[in-house]
Amino acid sequence: MAYGEPRLTNDIDIIAAIEEKHIAGLLSAFSLDEFYISEDMIRDAIKHQGQFNIIHPASGLKVDIIIKRDTPFDSSRFKRLRRIYPAESYQANFSAPEDVIIKKMEFYQEGGSEKHLRDIAGILKVSGNEVDKEYISEWARRLGLTEIWDAMLRRLSEKS
Structure with missing residues (x-):
């Protein structure tokens, strides 16, 4: 990851x-x-x-x-791709961490697997200061994911 x-x-x-x-x-x-x-x-x-x-x-x-998909969110996340160089010999485009979090929330909403919430917590733990929480909040609102996002933020603040 x-x-x-x-x-x-x-x-x-x-x-x-x-x-x-x-x-x-x-x-x-x-x-x-x-x-x-x-x-x-x-x-x-x-x-x-x-x-x-x-x-x-x-x-x-x-x-x-x-x-x-031909959706506003997919259009947004494709515009925000980040080029990462995992090794000297190659490069790859990755979704921004905010967009990974949003997709993980969608996957959780669809199937309920806790692994998606653990992944989100891991991203926020490792990359938390770099993550644009306002961007996530806006897309969570637009995609009907606010309840999941708010629960994640509460869960993380309780662990701090």
Whole structure:
């Protein structure tokens, strides 16, 4: 995790602006002998702004490719991407910590998994002074996440 405390994870999540015209190139980038990737799943994900997987069975690595949605929030978070250099030999774009927190709150609201709240707490613990809480509060209000955000802030203030 780029902003919080590391945890063992089962997958990697990537948000991508993939369109029909990208499918052939994406499929050709992964050897079908080594990876599981389904053209039908890609097409369905694009059509419904959902997600599909790329799986490397030999290692157990699973990458969830989440299609960028045509929403004000996704537009905002794509404008706020941060380029991080995890190693000298490559770079990657990551969502800003505020946007990760907002998505984690959405995931929590959808499925209720405590791991999302732990991730949020970890981000605030490690990157707290750098996090724009006003930005999060505004998007929490707009996305109906205020109750979760307020509970997180209360939880953190009780631990301080």
